Amino acid sequence: MAVDPLIELRDVNKYFGELHVLQDVSLTVGRGEVVVVIGPSGSGKSTLCRAINRLEPIASGTITLDGEPLPEEGKSLARLRSEVGMVFQSFNLFAHKTVLQNISLGQVKVRRRKKDEADRRSRELLDRVGLADQADKYPAQLSGGQQQRVAIARALAMDPKALLFDEPTSALDPEMINEVLEVMRQLAHDGMTMVVVTHEMGFARSAANRVLFMADGRIVEDRTPEEFFTAPRSDRAKDFLSKILKH
């Protein structure tokens, strides 16, 4: 595949005090590519996602989106945040707003769409994530899996260039994991550029173009899922896989 880079990190370093959480991280994510990030807790996966969305500043190195360096602040930063959607483990929906309002809000505020137009788009997206009949409910009336699908619809409503997922199914009961992964698989199939932190190996195998294995703030392996799962090179990855594949 000829790589048309959408997200590029070059020699990115990030510290929390003394802790060197991202160590010379370089990474290119091509347009339409799905990259799964795995690795032990504390290895820097969330920080990597947050740096790409500039929720965390970096100490050195460069991050570009579609050829442009990430903006520092102000309006251009707000635009960046809407161009790189983020889906978190906790769904972060507004509890006192309906599902429809949750999805329309950013479209009106950031994208400056008219309310009618935003609501129309929200309904299309609800249909796409299988929740057409839930528009007028409040988040607390939905299951966790449904809430996470609303969060995905909300991210999509901003017409993002890429979506970042940080353990999107980790807070879900087992029976709800698949309905969320299925929506993500469909997005991948439709060509969305995605960076997905997850330990769902089935998803990695079926939907990812590449698997990144992180440990101690570094990308230790960057391979196809097939190569990674059948023949991990590093001891860290072998050890990690043996632990998660056991249960």
Ligand SMILES: Nc1ncnc2c1ncn2[C@@H]1O[C@H](COP(=O)(O)OP(=O)(O)O)[C@@H](O)[C@H]1O
């Ligand atoms: N806001 C913060 N302040 C201080 N340390 C942090 C902060 N966020 C994360 N860390 C530390 O940075 C390291 C990487 O964290 P994180 O990116 O959340 O890892 P992962 O998502 O792989 O579990 C961990 O040691 C974590 O404790």
Ligand SMILES: [Mg+2]
């Ligand atoms: Mg994390």
